[in-house]
Amino acid sequence: MGLAVAALWAAAPAPARTLDAIKASGSIGLCAHPNSLPYASKTEELPGFQIELGRALAKELGVSLTPEWVVIAYQIPRTTCDLVLDMIVDRTAPPDFGFKLSNPYYRNGVTLAVPRGSTVGAFHDLSASTKVGVQTGSIAAMKLDQRRIPISIFGTDEDMLAALAASEVDAAAVTSLTAQYFNHAHPGNGVTILPLDESEPDLVWDVAVGMRRPDDKLRDAVNAAIDHLRGSGTIAQIYARYGIVLHDPK
Structure with a gap:
């Protein structure tokens, strides 16, 4: 729910609430x-780190959390939700898409997962003899195809990681968070997760809270809450319950 959400909110504005209205x-x-x-x-x-972080944010604001369940991003304009978590910070996007982003609270991106003992240590180590699992239509798929790296198309990160564990591919271009959770959920069948590759700027990004056209008071309150939850270690503790170690935002 990253950049696609931004475009949807720009095209189909939904009601926004002030901090006073939320309280x-x-x-x-x-x-x-x-x-x-x-x-x-x-x-x-096992509610997931978005629900746990949402509850922590709501508590900081002095309210409770109400999840609004959506299966695809296209449903979001028809909801009245105030927040979306894990939104990608796109610093090249125009400043007003009808929503605002909080201060970033971690850094994520597409990295390589490889079998334990693999000699692949970064994207530049991939060769014509390395078959890489990628998501259909992804930037990683495009970049590797341009380099003539053999790719195998999958629908989800989870499918790629399962194929990697079954030795059907030599590497998988997956998000760091999903790969870490895979290892957490499959301790006997884990994979090696390579560090985020900052030499591939299209494949790394900061992550923030998306607020539906907030007033200044709501934006300031969410920023203060995120900063406090980061500083206290609460965010790190929430993600750690899912086997995830967060990278600091840039």
Whole structure:
């Protein structure tokens, strides 16, 4: 739900609420997927880091959290949710897409997952003899295809990682978060996750809270909450429950 969400909100504005209105209602709305761990889930025992962070943010604001479940980003304009988490910070985008981003709270990106013991240490190590799993239509797919690196197309990161674990591909271009959660969920069948490659700027990005056309008071309150939750270690602790170690934003 990154850049696609930005475009949708620009094209189809939905009602926005001020901080005072949110406080008066006693609840803040968060758009999230009902079955997309580690991000979010309707399952209370393992709600996902978006739901846990959303609850922590809501508590900082003095309200409760109300999840609004969406399966695809196209549904978001028809919701009344106030927040979307894990939004990509695109510094090249025009400044007003109808929503604002908070201060970034971690850095993510597409990296390579490889079998344990692999000699591949970065994207530049890939060759014509290396078959790489990629998501259809992704930037990674385009860049590797331009380099004539053999690619195998998958629908999701999870499918790629399963194929990698089954030795069907030699590497997988996946997000760092998804790969870390895969290792957490499959401790006996994990993969090696390479560091984010800052020499590939199209494949790394900062992540922030998206706020639907907030007033200044809401934006300031969310920024203060994010900064406090980062500084206290709360955000790191939430993600750690899903086996994820966060990278600091740039």
